[in-house]
Amino acid sequence: MKPRHVLKSLFVLMLFVGLAGSGLVLAADPLPSWNDGETRRALIQFVEKSTEENGAGYIPPEQRIATFDNDGNLWAEKPIYFQLLYAIDKVRDQAQKHPEWKTEEPFASILKGDNKTALEGGKSALMKLIAATHTGMTGEEFQASVQQWLASARHPETNRLYTEMVYQPMLELLTYLRDNGFKTFIVSGGGIDFIRAYAEAAYGIPPEQVVGSSLKARYEMRDGKPAIVKLPEVNLIDDKAGKPVGIYQHIGRRPVFASGNSDGDFEMLQWTTAGDGPRFGLLLHHTDEKREWAYDRDSPVGHLDKALAAASKQGWIVVNMKEDWKQVFPWGNR
Amino acid sequence: MKPRHVLKSLFVLMLFVGLAGSGLVLAADPLPSWNDGETRRALIQFVEKSTEENGAGYIPPEQRIATFDNDGNLWAEKPIYFQLLYAIDKVRDQAQKHPEWKTEEPFASILKGDNKTALEGGKSALMKLIAATHTGMTGEEFQASVQQWLASARHPETNRLYTEMVYQPMLELLTYLRDNGFKTFIVSGGGIDFIRAYAEAAYGIPPEQVVGSSLKARYEMRDGKPAIVKLPEVNLIDDKAGKPVGIYQHIGRRPVFASGNSDGDFEMLQWTTAGDGPRFGLLLHHTDEKREWAYDRDSPVGHLDKALAAASKQGWIVVNMKEDWKQVFPWGNR
Numbered sequence: 253m254k255p256r257h258v259l260k261s262l263f264v265l266m267l268f269v270g271l272a273g274s275g276l277v278l279a280a281d282p283l284p285s286w287n288d289g290e291t292r293r294a295l296i297q298f299v300e301k302s303t304e305e306n307g308a309g310y311i312p313p314e315q316r317i318a319t320f321d322n323d324g325n326l327w328a329e330k331p332i333y334f335q336l337l338y339a340i341d342k343v344r345d346q347a348q349k350h351p352e353w354k355t356e357e358p359f360a361s362i363l364k365g366d367n368k369t370a371l372e373g374g375k376s377a378l379m380k381l382i383a384a385t386h387t388g389m390t391g392e393e394f395q396a397s398v399q400q401w402l403a404s405a406r407h408p409e410t411n412r413l414y415t416e417m418v419y420q421p422m423l424e425l426l427t428y429l430r431d432n433g434f435k436t437f438i439v440s441g442g443g444i445d446f447i448r449a450y451a452e453a454a455y456g457i458p459p460e461q462v463v464g465s466s467l468k469a470r471y472e473m474r475d476g477k478p479a480i481v482k483l484p485e486v487n488l489i490d491d492k493a494g495k496p497v498g499i500y501q502h503i504g505r506r507p508v509f510a511s512g513n514s515d516g517d518f519e520m521l522q523w524t525t526a527g528d529g530p531r532f533g534l535l536l537h538h539t540d541e542k543r544e545w546a547y548d549r550d551s552p553v554g555h556l557d558k559a560l561a562a563a564s565k566q567g568w569i570v571v572n573m574k575e576d577w578k579q580v581f582p583w584g585n586r
Numbered sequence: 587m588k589p590r591h592v593l594k595s596l597f598v599l600m601l602f603v604g605l606a607g608s609g610l611v612l613a614a615d616p617l618p619s620w621n622d623g624e625t626r627r628a629l630i631q632f633v634e635k636s637t638e639e640n641g642a643g644y645i646p647p648e649q650r651i652a653t654f655d656n657d658g659n660l661w662a663e664k665p666i667y668f669q670l671l672y673a674i675d676k677v678r679d680q681a682q683k684h685p686e687w688k689t690e691e692p693f694a695s696i697l698k699g700d701n702k703t704a705l706e707g708g709k710s711a712l713m714k715l716i717a718a719t720h721t722g723m724t725g726e727e728f729q730a731s732v733q734q735w736l737a738s739a740r741h742p743e744t745n746r747l748y749t750e751m752v753y754q755p756m757l758e759l760l761t762y763l764r765d766n767g768f769k770t771f772i773v774s775g776g777g778i779d780f781i782r783a784y785a786e787a788a789y790g791i792p793p794e795q796v797v798g799s800s801l802k803a804r805y806e807m808r809d810g811k812p813a814i815v816k817l818p819e820v821n822l823i824d825d826k827a828g829k830p831v832g833i834y835q836h837i838g839r840r841p842v843f844a845s846g847n848s849d850g851d852f853e854m855l856q857w858t859t860a861g862d863g864p865r866f867g868l869l870l871h872h873t874d875e876k877r878e879w880a881y882d883r884d885s886p887v888g889h890l891d892k893a894l895a896a897a898s899k900q901g902w903i904v905v906n907m908k909e910d911w912k913q914v915f916p917w918g919n920r
Contacts, residue, residue: 314792391834435794448838458648459838460769461794469834471827471853478853478860480834487835493805500725500803500814501821502836504782504793519805519812526812
């Protein structure tokens, strides 16, 4: 190599190192599964401004708290919440040990394969189901049971593992936020322990950043070893007005970014976006009958009415799944 | 400069850059306020081994959860818990608005300056005091009130700000653990909101990593704005067997390192060190009458008896404050 070529190579190398060091190297598209449009542009603008130190949209790193609903927001919720499908499978698994279930609702209907009738019993049926399948064991036993189920149970329509029913565009959004210094949390009406069993592997969200509905627990000695035992008594219903309360108890500060998809998320979005300074409320609308499911005000799961009506006045950005997403699941579409 | 000197300088520079890059530059002493001895050596050995990837003491980064009690462990607790001193000051501040307090305990004794009698009412007196000073306002108002108090109130014996009553050796331990990939949490019998008001500034521990006793809260509209209102109803007593429960509800996994100083920490230490793999239980014994305070089984605050007796059998390391600490507070000693 001639000396001037060496110098040129060195110069190019230095330029590259310099650019990399200053963060100016062009990053790969952070949201490849989002179609170019208002929603994507609003997300990118918010995140970019949040890190511009002297700009009006700047958010100090410790305040970059982003909360996400789970069912129908990070993973699917049709035909019914997956946690219920877990509970139903557990009832079937344990039926032999419970002959009394043959005549006792909601178990009797579940064992006949009639989930619809089983769940018509409302809250009381649900609590019986939860008590039978989510309590009595230790926290660690419950977690192992959920993980075992998730490793083999299949979605009734797509035949995919439930952990494959996560939304690719939302995975990208979580990563994008974290890459920009946001701490991502789940704030779900679903059970905290159920979500914690898979959230780290599926979403990169550690157990301590999962907030959800919870049962009370007791510390006791079992076979000479300390254990946490799950009790059939509600601790927190982390839904609707319970979401800001759950956020207050667990996180202790108001998020600047909240993402949900149902009326259960109304108060979380309201609480988040009513704060001072830059705020972002994201509302996912299931509009894609072909690639996912289309539902809102008439659906018992992911019921969306009030929040959708309020979105425009509240300044929340509505994701139109059909228009805004290039792809729904990591493996493609339904 | 002669060419060979330039080369030598370049070589030295490269060596330095290389060493820095490979992390081999000798680090400054991570625990300068700890005297060389068994305690300090045990801490350093545990932390160093936790990051040695193929060693027997290795702990995967996501499992590096360290929990610390607060009162008498990260900051002092004599003459009584500082949160009680806050409540007492608030009673005095608000006395004019509450003429009925002149004849109602525990308020009457507090207003006469007789805290001892006031607190003899036990749990019921304490709940009245908490209800009067910790509820009714929004979470944000309470936090502002605590911060205002901490900015000016003085410790009755040292005349220092309460946030100056933190233990220098423990600040170093928190930083040392964090520098080695541990996530540090507070798990306190004290009030979660009270600690959250200053933990980030004092200890570098963000609100979402504070677990403590808590009251219930409600989401409501106040003057047209959403607010979280603190209610006079207990949510969790994060003490004794409540500590592993608080850890379970908030963190969702078992710590590998726990640090406490009283019988209120027994179950947290037990739960932590009964797990598989490398574990560390640290028990601070207040033995320093001159530089701090000396107390254990006869003290109503920081009562330490059962945990001290169990330490050796459980493999917990006991910090003898007098012997193990070079210096107690950041500004020196009492």
